Amino acid sequence: MKKFQAIIHFDMDEQFMSLVPPHRTYINYLINKNIIDSYVVSMETQTVWITFNAETKEEVSTHLDKSPLKKYWDYSVEELFVYDGQLYRLPSVQLN
Structure with a gap:
């Protein structure tokens, strides 16, 4: 499984905020x-x-296109070469 970064720029209007709850439900599902x-x-x-686990850019785009907020988005998807952070490290040793 590869990692991809979706970079999304959006514009809001009056209806945008009403679509946030169903969008968050979809994101939580993913x-x-x-x-x-x-x-x-x-x-x-x-x-x-958004950092995705997927096989292809097209798979990421398929997920993004299912969001209720899709019509507000202009996005690009890039495959990541390195993805690192605290969550991927061993816990630090704490002496009692």
Whole structure:
């Protein structure tokens, strides 16, 4: 399984916020299925970063296109070469 980063820019209108709850339900489903590793949103820049586990870019696009917020998005998908962070490290040893 490969890792991909979706970078999404969005524009909001009056209906946007009404679609956030069903969108979050869909994202939570993908997180629970281990399809999404991380989901980050910046309201300041209206950008979303999602890290996916998938075989192809097309598979990632298929998941993104099922979101209720799809019509507000302009996105790109990039395959990742390195993905590292605290969650992928061994826990630190703590002496009593």
